Amino acid sequence: MNLEELVNRSEAIRSAYHQLELKQDGHAWTIEQDTLAFQSDAGLVSRLVMADQGSWPTDVKEPTLDYKIAECIWWLSSIATASDVNLEEALEHFMSEREQQLK
Template sequence: MEINELSTRARKIRTAYHELEIKQDGQPWSTEQDALAFLTDAGLVGRLVMAKQGSWPTNDHEFSLDYKIAESIWWLSALADANAIDLDAALESFLRSREQHLE
């Protein structure tokens, strides 16, 4: 999947969730709440990696590692969109800077 497709699909899903949040809470989540939700999922990625490596007790987790990594990418796309960041351009710039740094 291309980054632009990811961004478009993620935006549509986030918009649908905003509508659910309005029904539930009377308003959509703020960008800060989205960031906290991302951090929660990122923490779960850490726990699932630890469990996979045997250094965290395994309970039959509700979600798999690949699901939580994908959800974290989705959250990052939503956060980039909410902050008017072109994800494709940001990734290109970051990767180029790391490649140059390592040369």
């Protein structure tokens, strides 16, 4: 999947979730709520990595690390879109800057 497809599919999924939130809460989540949900999932990535390394005891098989990493990428794409950040441009700028700094 390329980055443009990621952004487009992320938008469609986020839009569908907004419809569920309207039914459940009477309003779509705000970007602040989206960010809190992302932080929660990012924390789960940390726990799953710790579990993989034997530093966190768990018998839970779901969610898997790859699933939660993908979910975090989806959240970041959704947050970027809601913030009018062009994800491709932001990534290109970041990567180029880091490459230059590390030469």
